[in-house]
Amino acid sequence: MAASRTLFLAFSTVLALSSCTGKNTETVKSGQTDEPASIEQALLEAQKTGRRDSELARKVNKLALEAAQDGQFDRAQSYLHKLVDFCELPSVNDEKNLALALNNLGLLYLKQGKYGKAEPLLQRALILEQKTIGPAHPAFADGVNNLATLYYEQARYKDAEPLFARAVQIYKYAGSQYAAQLAKSENNLAGCLSHLKRFDEAIPLLEEALSLDQQRLGSESTDLAPQLNNLAFAYLMQSKFAKAEAPLTKALALSEKAYGPKSVELVSYLDNYAYLLAKTNKKAEAKAVKARAQAILEANNK
Numbered sequence: 001m002a003a004s005r006t007l008f009l010a011f012s013t014v015l016a017l018s019s020c021t022g023k024n025t026e027t028v029k030s031g032q033t034d035e036p037a038s039i040e041q042a043l044l045e046a047q048k049t050g051r052r053d054s055e056l057a058r059k060v061n062k063l064a065l066e067a068a069q070d071g072q073f074d075r076a077q078s079y080l081h082k083l084v085d086f087c088e089l090p091s092v093n094d095e096k097n098l099a100l101a102l103n104n105l106g107l108l109y110l111k112q113g114k115y116g117k118a119e120p121l122l123q124r125a126l127i128l129e130q131k132t133i134g135p136a137h138p139a140f141a142d143g144v145n146n147l148a149t150l151y152y153e154q155a156r157y158k159d160a161e162p163l164f165a166r167a168v169q170i171y172k173y174a175g176s177q178y179a180a181q182l183a184k185s186e187n188n189l190a191g192c193l194s195h196l197k198r199f200d201e202a203i204p205l206l207e208e209a210l211s212l213d214q215q216r217l218g219s220e221s222t223d224l225a226p227q228l229n230n231l232a233f234a235y236l237m238q239s240k241f242a243k244a245e246a247p248l249t250k251a252l253a254l255s256e257k258a259y260g261p262k263s264v265e266l267v268s269y270l271d272n273y274a275y276l277l278a279k280t281n282k283k284a285e286a287k288a289v290k291a292r293a294q295a296i297l298e299a300n301n302k
Contacts, residue, residue, distance in 0.1 A: 057097035187209045189202075
């Protein structure tokens with residue numbers, strides 16, 4: 001019997017495409033509407049004249065976001081490729097919006113599992129963001145997280161680790177308003193370290209992230225269940241069974257509250273709990289919990 005490790009997720013909201021680069025002072029031509037055809041026509045005209053138009057760039061990016069949200073990835077990618085071409089024009093040279101377009105294009109490819117296409121785009125976006133907004137800016141940490149997530153999804157944990165660690169440091173110095181991003185990055189870094197079997201380094205990060213999210217969400221938030229399970233898993237892998245019990249039983253209770261007692265979402269929690277019971281010589285209880293997990297799986301596979 002082995003503890004489950006399926007809940008170490010690199011990100012949950014990190015991959016939301018960005019919608020802006022900051023305050024824009026330039027405006028579109030009078031009479032331009034927000035209709036897609038009008039925006040596309042305005043972009044064609046701007047490309048011909050080679051005139052920078054940050055507000056137009058923002059609107060093209062918005063069209064891409066809307067298309068992506070509707071699952072129209074090809075359409076979204078088309079908008080972003082056009083935006084990249086526009087921002088790269090020598091007379092335009094709009095590096096902020098270019099970074100935004102490259103980042104979002106990279107994320108679209110990442111969402112589709114097209115890692116080879118995503119990586120150079122996210123790398124280039126990060127270089128531009130370092131130049132335009134600086135390496136200590138929280139928005140730069142978002143870009144760092146995106147590239148780290150690309151590596152994490154390919155099980156390139158050694159490549160992802162220093163990037164997640166960098167994001168953690170940026171958010172730490174950015175202030176309390178970035179507590180949610182800090183907790184997420186700490187969880188991500190802990191996930192890398194756990195995959196690398198460095199549980200002693202992962203545990204403090206998991207504990208701090210959990211504390212931050214408990215303060216922000218409340219200790220009874222069902223959103224805490226995966227974090228509690230991850231912390232318990234790290235304890236289990238270090239044979240710290242007494243410490244694992246409280247977060248694991250809490251994770252199971254919150255998961256049941258969120259999904260119901262027969263949901264397949266409970267299986268990984270139950271597997272971990274069965275492992276804990278077996279390791280603490282509660283064989284009969286472990287067998288019963290394992291049987292419950294198996295019954296849930298069988299019921300959901302019918």
